[in-house]
Amino acid sequence: MNRDKKPLIKKDVIIIGAGAAGLMCAIEAGKRNRSVLVLEHMDKIGKKIRVSGGGRCNFTNINLRPDDYLSANPHFCKSALARFTPYDFIGMLERHGIEYYKKEKGQLFCRGTSGDIVRMLYEECCNAGVEMRMNCRVRSITKAGHFYVSTNLGRIKAGSLVIATGGLSYPELGATDMGFRTAARFGLKITHLKPAIVPLVFGRHDLEKFSELSGVSFDAVVGYRGRQFRGEVLFTHRGLSGPAILQVSSYWERGDEITIDLMPDMDAYELFTLKRKSRIELSNLLSEYLPRRFSHRWCELNAPARPLCQYTEKELKDIAHQIHHWTIRPAGTEGYRKAEITAGGIDTDELSSKTMEAKKVPGLYFVGEVVDVAGQLGGYNLQWAWSSGFVAGQYA
Numbered sequence: 001m002n003r004d005k006k007p008l009i010k011k012d013v014i015i016i017g018a019g020a021a022g023l024m025c026a027i028e029a030g031k032r033n034r035s036v037l038v039l040e041h042m043d044k045i046g047k048k049i050r051v052s053g054g055g056r057c058n059f060t061n062i063n064l065r066p067d068d069y070l071s072a073n074p075h076f077c078k079s080a081l082a083r084f085t086p087y088d089f090i091g092m093l094e095r096h097g098i099e100y101y102k103k104e105k106g107q108l109f110c111r112g113t114s115g116d117i118v119r120m121l122y123e124e125c126c127n128a129g130v131e132m133r134m135n136c137r138v139r140s141i142t143k144a145g146h147f148y149v150s151t152n153l154g155r156i157k158a159g160s161l162v163i164a165t166g167g168l169s170y171p172e173l174g175a176t177d178m179g180f181r182t183a184a185r186f187g188l189k190i191t192h193l194k195p196a197i198v199p200l201v202f203g204r205h206d207l208e209k210f211s212e213l214s215g216v217s218f219d220a221v222v223g224y225r226g227r228q229f230r231g232e233v234l235f236t237h238r239g240l241s242g243p244a245i246l247q248v249s250s251y252w253e254r255g256d257e258i259t260i261d262l263m264p265d266m267d268a269y270e271l272f273t274l275k276r277k278s279r280i281e282l283s284n285l286l287s288e289y290l291p292r293r294f295s296h297r298w299c300e301l302n303a304p305a306r307p308l309c310q311y312t313e314k315e316l317k318d319i320a321h322q323i324h325h326w327t328i329r330p331a332g333t334e335g336y337r338k339a340e341i342t343a344g345g346i347d348t349d350e351l352s353s354k355t356m357e358a359k360k361v362p363g364l365y366f367v368g369e370v371v372d373v374a375g376q377l378g379g380y381n382l383q384w385a386w387s388s389g390f391v392a393g394q395y396a
Helices: 020-031 047-055 079-082 085-096 114-127 178-185 205-214 243-249 268-274 282-286 292-302 312-322 378-393
Strands: 009-016 036-039 058-061 100-101 106-112 131-133 138-144 148-151 154-161 194-196 217-224 227-235 239-241 259-261 325-330 342-343 364-366
Touching: 009 148, 009 178, 020 036, 020 114, 020 154, 020 378, 036 154, 047 114, 058 085, 058 378, 079 364, 079 378, 085 114, 085 378, 106 114, 131 364, 138 178, 154 178, 205 292, 217 243, 227 243, 239 243, 268 312, 282 292, 312 325
Parallel strands: 009 036, 009 154, 036 131, 154 364
Antiparallel strands: 058 106, 100 106, 138 148, 148 154, 194 342, 217 227, 217 259, 227 239, 259 325
């Protein structure tokens, strides 16, 4: 049948995207007795939720603060995060009997699998009368009083339209630029987009220097422009990864250096002073505190090979300074294919922080990753999805 002959479907709310933010929005709108239709172009809901936290879903962080989010307007996220907190989401889990546990730095994970949370959201949607359509490709969106969404499954009319399409990360899970194109179609500004929570890659020169260290990791503090992140640093076959690197990647700008404190728990110069008369080679001494392969390579590049007792005072001070302020200038990132999120998005000046509605397009809402709010690693981005979806669901 010609798609133009299909009857017009009428709903109160259309939500495009069946991820964390879209499903939460659907639940809340449905609870208000709104007729809600969720459109998803993939064959399953919650695909990104399913891979979160290595399959255990790092669904929130109880240490959450607005400062843990990167945005052109650092205050924008405060309203939504205050109105639907980590404890509100925990309460939903507990009502469904889903067990969870806390890891370091306030991160919460499912004891079972991420699928438990997807099933919970699906059940909540069903209980709220929400309809869903999978494998639904949106062809066009227009507004003439109401919104009209043309799809391969027919044409839909609604008073409210919620864009919950996510960012550009994880293209193999269905990420597209549709949310940004829709914003541009309605004249909304979009801030600079870039991959975030993503491994950094070396330039050719550094790649040659560190190519044999792939798989080596150590605990460190990584710094950039006054921000510091502690955690594992991991050498890959292309550059650096590990939690501390992923954290700093969201802030890092191409062309800049990052600094790495290789021994954050001790004073390297004090250690050298204690061992001042020793004939131990510097690389062997550092191997007691850092992986052997790394310490030997680092010393080859930064400190001449000789016993500790043969260094001058100034040389030891300089080496200690380098250990605590080792600088690397990455050439770039692994891109959206390896990025956990997209930094940047719909300019928050275009949206109401209370409702997530576009100020100049009544009835149009944007939630989740498509908005210029990027959380740090550790459950912050899923919490933003829950919170922004929740508040939009109160008004859509």
